[in-house]
Amino acid sequence: MDIWIYVNHREDEIEETTFGLTAEAQRLLEESGQPGRITAVALGPVAVPVLETLGHYGVERVLHANTDGMERYQGEVFAQALVGVVQQETPACLLMAQTAETEDLAQRVAASCDTALVTRAMNFNLTAEGKALAIRPVANGYLFEDLELDACPAPIVLFLPAVLLDTAPSRETAAEVNVVAFEVAAEDLKTRTVEVIEAAPEDLDLEEADIIVAAGRGIGKGEAFGNVQALAKAIGGSVGATRPIIDWGLAEYERQIGQTGKYVAPRLIINLGISGANEYTAGMEKAQQVIAIDSNPRVRMFRFADLGVVGDVHEILPLLISRIEEHK
Numbered sequence: 001m002d003i004w005i006y007v008n009h010r011e012d013e014i015e016e017t018t019f020g021l022t023a024e025a026q027r028l029l030e031e032s033g034q035p036g037r038i039t040a041v042a043l044g045p046v047a048v049p050v051l052e053t054l055g056h057y058g059v060e061r062v063l064h065a066n067t068d069g070m071e072r073y074q075g076e077v078f079a080q081a082l083v084g085v086v087q088q089e090t091p092a093c094l095l096m097a098q099t100a101e102t103e104d105l106a107q108r109v110a111a112s113c114d115t116a117l118v119t120r121a122m123n124f125n126l127t128a129e130g131k132a133l134a135i136r137p138v139a140n141g142y143l144f145e146d147l148e149l150d151a152c153p154a155p156i157v158l159f160l161p162a163v164l165l166d167t168a169p170s171r172e173t174a175a176e177v178n179v180v181a182f183e184v185a186a187e188d189l190k191t192r193t194v195e196v197i198e199a200a201p202e203d204l205d206l207e208e209a210d211i212i213v214a215a216g217r218g219i220g221k222g223e224a225f226g227n228v229q230a231l232a233k234a235i236g237g238s239v240g241a242t243r244p245i246i247d248w249g250l251a252e253y254e255r256q257i258g259q260t261g262k263y264v265a266p267r268l269i270i271n272l273g274i275s276g277a278n279e280y281t282a283g284m285e286k287a288q289q290v291i292a293i294d295s296n297p298r299v300r301m302f303r304f305a306d307l308g309v310v311g312d313v314h315e316i317l318p319l320l321i322s323r324i325e326e327h328k
C-alpha cells in the first residue's frame, strides 16, 4: 500500500502540517496491516536536503517536480505536474493539509483524475473491505457528515490543519528524493499571471499574516467591528474573527480562525472579547505572542496570553488606536 502525502513548504522550510500528514499516513498503514510505504510529493522550489528530512518522519521517497513557472503557486501548472505523477502510479490515497492553495489544487486534480475528493476532513479511514470513509464538519461545525468515497482511483483527502497532530521525527533515515521531469508550455496555459499585487495587511490571507487582530462576540454587533478594522490597519495586521462574528455577518467566513476555520501562526495575535473556546484556540495555538483583552478576568483566553488586559473593549479600543496613531 502506497500512501501519498502532499508537501506544503515555504522559503525552503517544510510546514508543520506536512509532518502531521506523515502521522496520518503512518496510522493508515498500521491499521491496514499490509506492507506499505509513504510517498511525499513536493512541487516547486525546495532544496533536496530539506526534502530528505521527511525520511525522519517515515517518508520513504519524495517525488519532486520543479520547473520554470513554479516559483509561486499557479493552479494550472501545479495541477498538471501533480496529475502527471498521480496517473503514473497507483497510490491508495493522496493526503493534503487544507490551505487556500491545496484547496484549489485538489479540486483541479480530482476533476482531471476523476477521483473522489473530501475537503475539510477531520478523520479518514481505509477499511479492510476496501472502503474509504471520511468525517467532516458542515454548517460551520454545527453538523458532521459521514462520507463514503470511491476508493479507486485514489481519493484525495484535505485535512483541516487543526486536526493534524504535532509530529516529532522518529528515525535517522533520509528519504530518497526522485526528481520528476516536468515541463509546461507557457503558450498552452489558459491563465497567465500578469501582475502580482501586494494585499493591504488588513486584507491579507490569515494564513500568511504576521499580525492578526481577532474579534470575538465581546465586541458586539455595533460599531466596534469598525474599530477592530481600524486597529488592524494602524498596526499592519489582518482581521480575524471567531464563529459568532461570522454568524452575525460582520466578517466573511474566510476570516474565521479555529477548528472549522483557518489555522494561523502569526508573530502576534490580539484577541478582543474572545473567551478562548477549544474550537477557537485550536486554530491559533501556533501564534508566537498573544495579547488578550476581555472584561472577564477568569476567561480561558488569558491562559494563552503573554499579555492579558482586563477591561471593556469598547473603552480600550478607541484609546489604543489614538495612542498608536500618535506614536506613528
Ligand SMILES: Cc1cc2nc3c(=O)[nH]c(=O)nc-3n(C[C@H](O)[C@H](O)[C@H](O)COP(=O)(O)OP(=O)(O)OC[C@H]3O[C@@H](n4cnc5c(N)ncnc54)[C@H](O)[C@@H]3O)c2cc1C
Pocket (backbone or CB within 6 Å): 137, 140, 141, 142, 215, 216, 217, 218, 219, 241, 242, 243, 244, 245, 256, 257, 258, 259, 260, 261, 262, 272, 273, 274, 275, 276, 277, 278, 279, 280, 283, 293, 294, 295, 296, 299, 311, 312, 313, 314
Ligand atoms: C464543532 C464546532 C466547531 C467550532 N469551530 C469554531 C471555529 O472554528 N472558530 C470559532 O471561533 N468557534 C468555533 N466554534 C464555536 C466555539 O465553541 C465558541 O462558541 C466560539 O469560539 C466562541 O466565540 P467567542 O469567544 O467570540 O464568544 P464567547 O465565548 O461568547 O466569548 C465572548 C467573550 O467576550 C467577553 N466580553 C463580553 N463583553 C465584553 C466587552 N465589552 N469587553 C471585553 N470583553 C467582553 C466575554 O467575557 C467573553 O469572554 C465551534 C463549535 C463547535 C461545536
